[in-house]
Amino acid sequence: MTHSAGSEPSTRTERPSTPRTIIEPSRETPVCRETEVLVVGGGPAGVAAAVAAARNGADTTLIERYNHLGGMATGGLVILIPHMSAGTAEQEVAGICQEIVDRLDAMGGARHPNRKLLGSADRNVIKKLEHYHDFVVDDRVRMSVIVDPELLKCVLNDMIEESGVKLFLHSWGTKALVDSNTVTGAIFESKSGRQAILSQRSIDCTGDGDIFASAGSEFEGAVDHSLRSGMLAVVFRLGEVDYLQFSNFRQSEPETYKGIMDEIRAIGGFPLLPIATHRDDQVWVNNWVPGNDCLNVEHLTSAEVRVRKVMRKAHEILKRKMPGFEKSFLLDTASQIGTRGSRRLLGEHMVTAEELRMGVVYQDTIAAIPRFTQNVSVHTPNRSIPYRALVPRLTENLLVAGRCFSSDVIANDVLNLIPFCVQMGEAAGTAAALSLADGVSPRGLNYQKLQRRLLEQGAWLPREIRRSLTAAESVPTLFGQ
Ligand SMILES: Cc1cc2nc3c(=O)[nH]c(=O)nc-3n(C[C@H](O)[C@H](O)[C@H](O)COP(=O)(O)OP(=O)(O)OC[C@H]3O[C@@H](n4cnc5c(N)ncnc54)[C@H](O)[C@@H]3O)c2cc1C
Structure with missing residues (x-):
């Protein structure tokens, strides 16, 4: 049954067989800002996306529904950033994730093994460190970081402020604005009422895919309740x-x-x-x-x-x-x-458990995943996330980063950890800014240009990617071939 807002609901006592709905009157919504890059959701992925976009020259706006940044890593009290290395002396996860750790270190807000000990199998070292979750895996020291969530909120505020991002806290992104299949901004609600932000590029970092779902992008919603991501x-x-x-x-x-x-x-x-x-x-x-x-x-x-x-x-x-x-x-x-698990984008590429088992390094890799055995059925030396997993199949000018990236349910369960969400965010923000500067859609971006910029920013990418970048002269995009 439908009725207009403002009319009295029926007082019938029998339960309606289909849910009742109302039709809201149409209304004018004030545009409070026009921005080049709009990031919705200020968790690990969203902060990294906003900082990266702004540092790459884009006028950037970030909206977050709560009173602080950091998402699960702060408000959720999920205070372990694990698996930044794979048990060798090399540290694979770097870039903005490492910057966050460095800033926390300067405030006494992080605990982790000394970098010089990475890869060590020394029994005395192991004995001290194995008290702490994921500091020792398979009898080798690896970089995992436990953070102070309150200081992390402060660090993320500093990074957003210093990079010149316009921040709206207490602001719930409710709906993508879409023209045909192109996202042109979003509507958000706050104590100031319902307002719109117009954007040239948008990045959905809500974790739940609120923006891509309302934009009409394809996604998968089924979770497996036997996996951690189903709880x-x-x-x-x-x-x-x-x-x-x-x-x-x-x-x-x-x-x-x-x-x-x-x-x-x-x-x-x-x-x-x-x-x-x-x-x-x-x-x-x-x-x-x-x-x-x-x-x-x-x-x-x-x-x-x-x-x-x-x-x-x-x-x-x-x-x-x-x-x-x-x-x-x-x-x-x-x-x-x-x-832990929610809507998952159907992107230009869906990362699958089978690919994790095979150890695929995609040519458009934007995040390196150190080997770890969270899910014993998926245990390979090489894992990575491709740029295409952040690009919706049918929607334009929208990127997606964080735990709602394009992945099957098992791959998502394995890969949605904080350090990997930060890497996805850094890649999405950088890609949004580069695509604006080059006057191409995010889908049309030269992925090697993105990879080069990520390396310049201090990110780590697999050896085969670095080799191919040195060898390549000009590379097409992966789309539309
Ligand atoms: C209990 C638990 C334990 C975990 N343990 C670990 C662990 O030990 N180590 C690890 O690395 N990972 C762990 N994870 C997984 C990890 O925390 C998440 O996968 C990761 O934080 C995802 O980052 P994200 O930025 O994609 O999303 P989130 O951290 O969920 O951040 C999303 C942000 O968007 C905001 N938001 C959402 N919707 C809207 C909206 N419509 N408008 C505006 N803002 C919005 C949210 O408030 C939030 O700030 C755990 C998760 C849980 C729940």
């Missing part, structure tokens, strides 16, 4: 913990530790896992709540309520039974719910 979370932190006492206990008495964790899992039927923070007197508690859809507001609501209930019982057990937690207290809960 929600409400992360929380506990203070006044003795983390090293806890970690030593976990190593020396694995059976007792497992018994306590099983008891905690039984409370709500899902696991909760204490993980190290940048300080040894705190932990963050990750969790995996199954059976929810992160695009369903009722699921989001019930997960928020359910996890907080479970959290209090789990904390009681930790205090009573887990060495190191006796004096602990609830420090905080995440200000934004943890959403």
